[in-house]
Amino acid sequence: MVKSILTVLGFVSCMVLFGQQKQILKGRVMAAGTPVSGATVNVEQTRFGAVTDTAGYFNIAVLQKEIFILKISAVGYTTVTRQVKMQATADSLYTIELQTVAADLSEIVVTGTMKEVSRMQSPVPVEVITPKLFQKNPTPSLFEAIGMVNGVKPQLNCNVCNTGDIHINGMEGPYTMILIDGMPIVSALSTVYGLNGIPNSIVERIEVVKGPGSSLYGSEAMGGIINVITKNPLKAPIVSADVFATSWREYSADASAKFKTGKVTGLLGVNYFNYQHPADKNKDGFTDLTLQDRISVFNKWNIERKDNRLASLALRYVSENRWGGQMEWDKNWRGSDSIYGESIYTKRWELIGMYQLPVKEKIMAQFSYNRHQQDSWYGVIPYMAEQQVLFAQMFWDKQWGSRHNFLLGGSYRYTFYDDNTPATTSADGLKNAAAHTPLPGIFVQDEWMINEKSTLLAGYRYDYNEHHGNVHSPRIAYKFSPNSRNTLRASFGTGYRVVNLFTEDHAALTGARQVVITEALDPERSYNGNLNYVLKIPMHNAFVGLDVTGFYSYFTNKIVGDFDTDPGKIIYDNLKGHAVSRGVALNADVNFAFPLKILAGITYMNVYSIEDRLNMPRKNIQLNAPEWSGNFVVSYSLPYQFAIDFTGKWDGPMRLPVLPNDYRPEYSPWFCIANLQLSKKFSNGLELYGGIKNLFNFLPEDPIMRPFDPFNKYVNDPVTNPHGYTFDPSYNYAPLQGIRSFLGMRYNLFK
Known part of the structure; x- marks a missing residue:
């Protein structure tokens, strides 16, 4: 009975939704004269949105309304919220400018080359985990949070005292070098306990490099590097x-x-x-x-x-x-x-x-x-x-x-x-x-x-x-x-x-x-x-x-x-x-x-x-x-x-x-x-x-x-x-x- 009622209500809702007249929002996302492809454009408080094409254009079919609030975001750019009115003609376009973020958390890395460089420009692949990511599964320590990186495993080594270490690509903890701000702070004796006491509130990002890094960081950087x-x-x-x-x-x-x-x-x-x-x-x-x-x-x-x-x-x-x-x-x-x-x-x-x-x-x-x-x-x-x-x-x-x-x-x-x-x-x-x-x-x-x-x-x-x-x-x-x-x-x-x-x-x-x-x-x-x-x-x-x-x-x-x-x-x-x-x-x-x-x-x-x-x-x-x-x-x-x-x-x-x-x-x-x-x-x-x-x-x-x-x-x-x-x-x-x-x-x- 309940299932039938829900089905009828869903059908009626769809009929009402599709019965309303729709209109098309058209626009283009640019940054310093260059089209931004892959930008996400969402209409606030609705389920409507689009992703810009290779030329920066987007089209969004929305319900009849005079004023909309658009939220535009793209990796490497500031997020923009803009209030717009429906175009006077069907051919009208909105051009929205984004600003490049100089130090975007997901893009600027230092671990691979010991200097700040765009993640995409780095010749050494670096994976990044940010507070926004590990807040999606809150943990009391970075030891647990780092497990959200593919190929990185926080391994408990004892069922009694719960001590553990970090495995990268299957190699044991001693092959992982852990740095804080590029310094070899957590190593040897403290490897087991070092990530447990780092306050999440002071972490900007965690960078992971898989594979040896001894040419820059010396001993212990055999299997990989984790830089807090x-x-x-x-x-x-x-x-x-x-x-x-x-x-x-x-x-x-x-x-x-x-x-x-x-x-x-x-x-x-x-x-x-x-x-x-x-x-x-x-x-x-x-x-x-x-x-x-x-x-x-x-x-x-x-x-x-x-x-x-x-x-x-x-x-x-x-x-x-x-x-x-x-x-x-x-x-x-x-x-x-x-x-x-x-x-x-x-x-x-x-x-x-x-x-x-x-x-x-x-x-x-x-x-x-x-x-x-x-x-x-x-x-x-x-x-x-x-x-x-x-x-x-x-x-x-x-x-x-x-x-x-x-x-x-x-x-x-x-x-x-x-x-x-x-x-x-x-x-x-x-x-x-x-x-x-x-x-x-x-x-x-x-x-x-x-x-x-x-x-x-x-x-x-x-x-x-x-x-x-x-x-x-x-x-x-x-x-x-x-x-x-x-x-x-x-x-x-x-x-x-x-x-x-x-x-x-x-x-x-x-x-x-x-x-x-x-x-x-x-x-x-x-x-x-x-x-x-x-x-x-x-x-x-x-x-x-x-x-x-x-x-x-x-x-x-x-x-x-x-x-x-x-x-x-x-x-x-x-x-x-x-x-x-x-x-x-x-x-x-x-x-x-x-x-x-x-x-x-x-x-x-x-x-x-x-x-x-x-x-x-x-x-x-x-x-x-x-x-x-x-x-x-x-x-x-x-x-x-x-x-x-x-x-x-x-x-x-x-x-x-x-x-x-x-x-x-x-x-x-x-x-x-x-x-x-x-x-x-x-x-x-x-x-x-x-x-x-x-x-x-x-x-x-x-x-x-x-x-x-x-x-x-x-x-x-x-x-x-x-x-x-x-x-x-x-x-x-x-x-x-x-x-x-x-x-x-x-x-x-x-x-």
Whole structure:
């Protein structure tokens, strides 16, 4: 009955709609005398719209009305809202001018070449995630937000303490270099926790470069680079806030404020996250989500100088207390063998500075310092560590004529690392020996615009390591753009990494496994080739952007953890053979004439290693590297500033760490974590939003082996444990949180 009534009402509505007389709005969108193709033209408060053709023209069929409000937007241009009257004659045209945005968030990038350049002009492909994108699926940390980039996977490595790292194209976290404003702030010991405490309110954009970047950034930039660009205080809102809570009683507050004193403009950002209500929905006796109490404070200053020279200084402090384990655990059981828990206290200080020298040439000086202290217990295994990293860099940015953009620089990186593990024990094993690692380097790069269609970039870096000697890292990239709708990029580069095992492999600390190192570990090397093609397709009712990349990376001296030989041990050595990461990634961006936008990506990859032991080559598929994966964002704008966002990330089967004779499958199932959000914007800068996370309520099965015996006290009982299973929380491929709701509020106050 209800269905019949709705059908009749829908039919009547359509008859009324089509019964009204329509008229045609005609116009052309221009910018500095040049037609703008692919611009979206919407009639406000209606469902009508169009996309401009290659000559900038649009036609919109609308209902009879005298005055309309048009909203025109295009990538790289300011959005224009214009009130128009219906044309006096059928041949009348409206010409609408757009202004180019000098620093559009989606177009200006620095990570690929260490200088500001249009994203489309960069010979190195760079993917960008902006606050507008990750606000479509609000998260309490950038660790989760970065998963909205196709081919980038935030991987949880432990089901107890929920530590994780970032995988790019299937390679483990240590192969990903994480920068803040171009400085190597987050690395080694802090990689696991570094992205958790960055306030979203101070982030302008995140840039992702897939493939080695060691020719500019040195060690650790083997598999890819994630550069967190913080806001310029001069352009930030006066006050910004973002507060939300979930039905799991997670609370996240993110706020920032701008202030000015004389020639100094500052931005203060604070992020607080709290979750203190243990939940065990899968009934294994362990917390499904790690309890956390985290605060991060960020303060950045920009100084106005003569001739617009740059000068900035930023400070950040992070303090976090997290624990996971058996439901009855509290801090009184820390380090005991009665009730299992993994407890981590983290304190972190960061300093970042940039100064342009007061000389005629453009010479930039950059520096950073960070100190990371960790006090942690994994069951009865203590891990006490401290890391300090001092980094200084200076480079000369020179334009030679009209075709050569030259970069010459030098850097010095000093790392101090100390912990209570064998990693910092003297050769005789009798005393502690903290690691002191100086790493000086020089680099040079030339970007040559051969003609209006072709650009060639060549770069080289030389580093010296006291243990491994001379390290050379060349790269070359080529871009060909026959027109504004087609761009082809090809690149080849190398990367290297000096390994600090215990700071990067969390499996070495959790699950009560014994760590065995069979030899002195040599630095890893990688060689990468990328082929990228970007195609823009303006259509009558839509604008389609396609971005496809083929990648191939070859790794030597790869550090491999052997989990299979002995279930009670992790055995590390240099790979006797090589490793490969190869595949294809496709991103699609579709803007329709009506207010619907779709972003979707899919990645196919084949990641494996070939190990040669006793002249018997063996192929091993990389753990936690799904052959197929993808993401999607579907956004629809409703009248009165309402919007619906449907977002998600899906993974195909991936190989997981299983024990001998394990009853759990070696490969995970296909799954999708989808989210739905409804938001409403108000004219005073306020925005309300709410929705559902993990809409399909997907949960992994059997995430912890033998949760009832976390200290392995009864593993040798042949009756209750005939297969010799041991406690192991590393079988992870998806979050343990099921479906949950969230509700939040954002506010931005500008001048």
